[in-house]
Amino acid sequence: MSRTRSVGAATLLVVAALLASVPAIDRGAAAPLDVTCSADSPTVPLGGAVGLKAWAPTSGASTVRFSWTATAGRIEGRGAQARWNLAELRPGTFAASVTATDGQSASPECIVRVTVRQDAGGRGMGRETGRYFLLAGQRETAGYGLYSYLLLGAPPSEASRERYLKAIDAYLSLVPEVVSLEEYVPRAELNILYLPVRSVPPEPVTAAWALENYDYARARAVLRVLGGSNRDGPYILAAFKPLGGAGATGPYLFQDLSSVPPHLAASWVREFLNQAAQERFWEAKKGPMFAQRLRSTVGVMGAGLPEVRKSLDTWISWVQ
Numbered sequence: 001m002s003r004t005r006s007v008g009a010a011t012l013l014v015v016a017a018l019l020a021s022v023p024a025i026d027r028g029a030a031a032p033l034d035v036t037c038s039a040d041s042p043t044v045p046l047g048g049a050v051g052l053k054a055w056a057p058t059s060g061a062s063t064v065r066f067s068w069t070a071t072a073g074r075i076e077g078r079g080a081q082a083r084w085n086l087a088e089l090r091p092g093t094f095a096a097s098v099t100a101t102d103g104q105s106a107s108p109e110c111i112v113r114v115t116v117r118q119d120a121g122g123r124g125m126g127r128e129t130g131r132y133f134l135l136a137g138q139r140e141t142a143g144y145g146l147y148s149y150l151l152l153g154a155p156p157s158e159a160s161r162e163r164y165l166k167a168i169d170a171y172l173s174l175v176p177e178v179v180s181l182e183e184y185v186p187r188a189e190l191n192i193l194y195l196p197v198r199s200v201p202p203e204p205v206t207a208a209w210a211l212e213n214y215d216y217a218r219a220r221a222v223l224r225v226l227g228g229s230n231r232d233g234p235y236i237l238a239a240f241k242p243l244g245g246a247g248a249t250g251p252y253l254f255q256d257l258s259s260v261p262p263h264l265a266a267s268w269v270r271e272f273l274n275q276a277a278q279e280r281f282w283e284a285k286k287g288p289m290f291a292q293r294l295r296s297t298v299g300v301m302g303a304g305l306p307e308v309r310k311s312l313d314t315w316i317s318w319v320q
Helices: 002-021 161-174 207-212 216-226 262-278 284-301 306-315
Strands: 036-039 049-055 065-070 074-076 081-085 092-101 110-116 129-135 146-151 191-197 235-239 252-256 316-319
Touching: 036 110, 036 262, 049 092, 049 110, 065 074, 065 081, 129 262, 146 161, 146 216, 161 191, 161 207, 161 262, 191 216, 216 235, 216 252
Parallel strands: 129 191, 146 191
Antiparallel strands: 036 049, 049 081, 065 092, 074 081, 092 110, 146 235, 235 252, 252 316
């Protein structure tokens, strides 16, 4: 009898030791952080550098720490903002990544891609978004990775004119011509950003000319794929296939700038270009991520504006 008790006690000790070695299940584990990142510009000249920035939501009670790495070049600085030195690199596209942690949970990595251009200074090649004036009666060109449109739903009113002009001016000043990009970047890896116009633009083209000669009927035809009225703008609409013909299908990335303060319209267009350069948007699975990161960065830009915080879900959406 005593032997039986001894064996039973030994068994219990072994079982207790085994249970003690099993990690406890944390049923209240925090969800991964959602980190968003961007570069100040999608391209830099030879010997140049670019600013990097990242955001991650926080409850306010904890501090978020960021960690940057790069496939080439040198990351200078720590924290939410850093400088990526790309000196001594040949022309090409390079990647940097950032992760975030608040001490309780960590994020998956967010990747930033930047192209080192052929030129040593000034505005050069390599942006992944190129502009093109879509003339009346002209069909979209096949073979691009993403088709985007800067759309105005109706002629400008007194309230919308300045916002229209700011958005078009950003289009003209920030986006290089797509034809020049094709010398360096495969067409399948380019986002072509169309602006519908009724006639051939002069040189140099101005925002005032583009607004005066804008093809509102063509824009209305493209906007029909979304349903609804959409009779203001500007809107940025993007899809993996041209939207100008019959039978156009989604999914679509829809960015509604019709309530954006005019002085922020250029920043919205710039962030669209920056985020388009980060995502491999010719991969269909990247579309929802593209929209999510646009919402995050636009939210940061307009953090002090109540209407921005209220309207992000309707301003930027991925429509299946």
